[in-house]
Amino acid sequence: MARTAFFVYLIFIFFGTEKPFDVSLQEQVVPTSNTLNQSLSLLFVVSILSLWGLLRQVVEVIRQEKFLTLFLGWVVLSVFWSDYPMVTLKRSIAVLGESIICLAFLMRARWSTDALRYFRIIAGIYVVLTVASVILYPRGAIQWEFPAWRGLAPTKNNLGQISLFSMIIWLGVVSYNRGRLNNALHYALLGLTFVTYLGARSTTSFLVGAFLLTVFLLMRIGTLISRPGVARVYAAVVTLSTVALALTLFVFTPDYLAALFGVFGKDLTFTGRVDLWQTVLAMTHPKMLLGWGFGAFWVMDGSHLVRLFQQFIWIPNQAHEGYIDIYNQTGIVGLVLLAGIVASYLYGVAHVRTRQLWFWVVLAILVFNLQESLFFRPRHIGHFMFVFSYLALHTDRLRERGVVQQEPSPRSPQPW
Numbered sequence: 279m280a281r282t283a284f285f286v287y288l289i290f291i292f293f294g295t296e297k298p299f300d301v302s303l304q305e306q307v308v309p310t311s312n313t314l315n316q317s318l319s320l321l322f323v324v325s326i327l328s329l330w331g332l333l334r335q336v337v338e339v340i341r342q343e344k345f346l347t348l349f350l351g352w353v354v355l356s357v358f359w360s361d362y363p364m365v366t367l368k369r370s371i372a373v374l375g376e377s378i379i380c381l382a383f384l385m386r387a388r389w390s391t392d393a394l395r396y397f398r399i400i401a402g403i404y405v406v407l408t409v410a411s412v413i414l415y416p417r418g419a420i421q422w423e424f425p426a427w428r429g430l431a432p433t434k435n436n437l438g439q440i441s442l443f444s445m446i447i448w449l450g451v452v453s454y455n456r457g458r459l460n461n462a463l464h465y466a467l468l469g470l471t472f473v474t475y476l477g478a479r480s481t482t483s484f485l486v487g488a489f490l491l492t493v494f495l496l497m498r499i500g501t502l503i504s505r506p507g508v509a510r511v512y513a514a515v516v517t518l519s520t521v522a523l524a525l526t527l528f529v530f531t532p533d534y535l536a537a538l539f540g541v542f543g544k545d546l547t548f549t550g551r552v553d554l555w556q557t558v559l560a561m562t563h564p565k566m567l568l569g570w571g572f573g574a575f576w577v578m579d580g581s582h583l584v585r586l587f588q589q590f591i592w593i594p595n596q597a598h599e600g601y602i603d604i605y606n607q608t609g610i611v612g613l614v615l616l617a618g619i620v621a622s623y624l625y626g627v628a629h630v631r632t633r634q635l636w637f638w639v640v641l642a643i644l645v646f647n648l649q650e651s652l653f654f655r656p657r658h659i660g661h662f663m664f665v666f667s668y669l670a671l672h673t674d675r676l677r678e679r680g681v682v683q684q685e686p687s688p689r690s691p692q693p694w
Contacts, residue, residue: 360571438480600647
């Protein structure tokens with residue numbers, strides 16, 4: 279039950295619940311409610327039922343991770359001060375249900391890497407259909423104003439995000455299947471995913487990918503340095519040099535910095551994002567402690583947004599900054615709890631023995647949220663991957679200690 283619910287829900291995380299090639303989705307400012315979205319709630323119930331008999335182990339997971347549970351509890355409580363309590367309640371149930379789907383699967387898996395079996399099936403089908411849609415139906419699969427691919431996704435930025443997450447997954451798949459014949463297919467799908475990544479022409483996705491590659495290279499160089507003292511000095515020098523270079527560019531050479539962003543088609547305001555951030559922060563200041571309520575700030579018929587839309591005629595449906603959107607929805611309290619989630623994850627990564635492929639997913643999401651709002655957006659791949667990666671770490675840690683039992687694999691003792 280847990281595996282089936284996870285697999286089915288993962289399909290809709292990749293493919294969405296709206297019909298593809300709908301140009302109106304590019305301008306849609308609020309998620310629509312349809313029968314399919316509502317029926318997905320049944321998967322929440324199935325996942326809860328699959329946890330029957332595991333109450334003690336679930337409590338142990340909650341005791342160890344703490345911060346996600348506290349954040350979700352705070353989100354539900356925000357119904358009481360939200361100007362749109364029904365919107366807040368529905369979205370609270372959605373993010374709570376997605377967390378339960380992830381937890382139920384992880385509690386019934388041997389290790390978190392068991393999920394790669396499901397990710398590779400869905401990601402493989404998705405990338406093939408995306409390329410096919412661009413070739414066979416370019417009118418719907420290409421955003422001609424850029425031009426850039428969007429494939430089956432609502433926008434090119436969504437395709438860029440899905441492609442980057444998929445490439446991380448494929449790199450994990452080929453690593454686990456090293457020496458096997460089916461890895462030729464995995465490498466082919468990795469290459470095809472890279473083509474969609476380039477075709478999306480998403481500047482944010484390119485910058486996040488470049489950041490991940492830089493971190494990976496630095497970590498590889500660090501492992502080549504055998505003496506721990508030298509490694510620490512090396513890491514400190516690299517970090518300080520990076521910070522010094524960034525400050526120099528921002529403070530002393532803004533013209534060069536503007537030229538650098540110009541290469542990626544951006545300006546120093548990040549295409550108006552900086553002005554939007556300032557406006558949203560100013561509007562949230564009177565509610566800085568509690569926030570507007572989860573999902574309540576960007577309700578499009580809200581009277582508080584009239585002035586904002588007069589200034590930003592492109593009608594944003596997010597702050598394009600995940601940390602600001604958490605602040606405007608859940609206030610300082612929610613932002614502190616989010617910081618606790620991140621700190622808990624980073625601490626856990628440093629103390630787990632099991633390899634965590636999902637670390638790269640979390641790192642990508644943390645950087646993505648500097649330009650896009652991915653945190654705790656129901657049915658968004660960024661949110662789903664973030665919650666799954668966080669819970670994967672903590673369940674793996676408890677398995678290492680024997681607190682959470684290892685479920686027998688349906689096929690073999692290996693992840694495949």
